[in-house]
Amino acid sequence: MTALAIPGLDSAPTAHQRLLEWVHEVAELTTPDRVVWADGSDEEWERLTAKLVEAGTFTPLKQKPNSFWAASDPGDVARVEERTFICSVDPQDAGPTNHWMDPAEMKATMTELYRGCMRGRTMYVIPFCMGPLDAEKPMLGVEITDSEYVVVSMRVMTRMGSKALAKFGEDADFVPCLHSVGAPLDEGQQDVAWPANETKYISHFPETREIWSYGSGYGGNALLGKKCYSLRIASVIGRDEGWLAEHMLILKLISPENKVYYIAAAFPSACGKTNLAMLEPTIPGWKVETLGDDIAWMKFGEDGRLYAVNPEAGFFGVAPGTDWHTNPNAMRTIERGNTVFTNVALTDNGDIWWEGMGEPPAHLTSWKKEDWTPDSGELSSHPNSRYCTPMSQCPILAPEWDDPNGVPISAIFFGGRRKDTIPLVTESRDWNHGTFMGATLSSETTAAAKGKVGVVRRDPMAMLPFIGYNAADYFAHWIATGKRADAAKLPKIFYVNWFRRGEENQFLWPGFGENSRVLKWAIERIEGKAAAQETPIGYVPTLADLDTEGLDASQEDLEAALKVNREEWLAEIPLIEEWFDKMGEKLPTSLKDELAALKQRLNG
């Protein structure tokens, strides 16, 4: 190794050779002013949050302990799917849904962007572990970044610092994750509050299990343990090793008889995962506890059941719409402090506010750092504004949330945001039919990704932006997963839609805590206790089959929410066909068969 005169570079608290070499290589390329190994201590949190306050990135909140308000650059507010690349050697392995670039070409391009990109900044080395630290094989990673905001956020979202580094030994496997905001500082140059670069790349190298991110400080683009590692790279590892990395919440449902069920649910970004994960049931006797709100890794246990682990340690939740009425448990979690709020509004007394929190105050500082009043005519908070808060603060956290064995899943829910066609809930006929439901899942686009909002697109298993390989191969992996276990031990698959609308554009289903009624029906189906109607698309409850006691909604709306509308489904078929055509030759035959059978049932 060359002796570089960068302070901190040679005080590495590890003897892991590959890690040391990589850190030297990156320091040499990016030429930071100093190198700091993140240890995850309270002292480090205090030092870095103070630095962020001084830089104008953070404003400390007066009304919440140890919590901060941040406003990003207005051009850096969401994931950038157009700039996200799967750089497999063979373009076929990125498939028809991902942006692909040759790995050598991408590395050549990005190496030039990284050259000198940390000038004037500190380079942080963050060892982290996704999932429990005491797993048989801890899933390790190291993020190198020049952003204090990233270090602080990674502390909330992952198990990081010294406790993670202790798992590295001298030669453990880890995923190298390189991140830079791409904003070098010249001598004496004044920094901005949210450094970023207009040029952005979020690149994944599936064969070598590497992640290179440049130009953005936004969560999904910059906290590389989350989407990049735990979904895109982990989905590739799961394909190779026979498990599933999914965009799913994990919740524990306890019946009035004290029977415990675990449910995993995949909804696209900003379609209700965090809310469902923390649900407060409206039906008496039922309880929910939370294990995860965004990502699930699922593997078969020795008993042949599918067990899920949440790789994360924090919630990165959508702020707008979160309130004491919709998600009281999220409110209680953030009340406890230790939370970073990004792109929400700041109140004059040093608290946060966003749309959906009741009556707006007379004056706010908007996410654009402008004066805001209720007459301003624009939103005070960005629709994709977020709170980043430790899971450990959630009052309904399940005690087994950190169990390396995970929890056995009884039901998988797929769901999207559709104003028509998709009924409130449909039970699949079997695993392959459930896989078909997931593979053809559709949803209106949201503010969680840059681009137009409200456009219906296929979002298979809510994983469209996160499958790290060929989507058709991913479907085949799902089909194969169903063959690896006894059909009776597999989770039952359901398709839900909380977002169907009526003639006045009103939501037909009240949602939120009332979704517990749908969970109850699903569990009773599993137990053979609830009835359903067989329809061309699967088993759908009639209104009488659902527990509607005390539900405040019109019978007309509820019936419309449950309706299987043949005309709407016939209009859906060509869209599914177009989607399957796009998948090409690798599309599993069993999914083609499912489509043919659906058509036949609709026309029969």
Ligand code: GDP
């Ligand atoms: P996530 O990004 O998938 O975790 O979604 P969130 O749970 O953060 O919810 C995203 C948005 O959808 C928020 O504005 C929620 O208030 C809203 N939302 C969540 N669940 C429901 C529901 O059951 N019904 C309705 N109408 N809106 C919901």
Ligand code: PGA
């Ligand atoms: P979400 O997570 O699914 O909670 O919106 C962030 C994202 O998917 O971008």
Ligand code: MN
């Ligand atoms: Mn997500």
Ligand code: MN
């Ligand atoms: Mn969420």
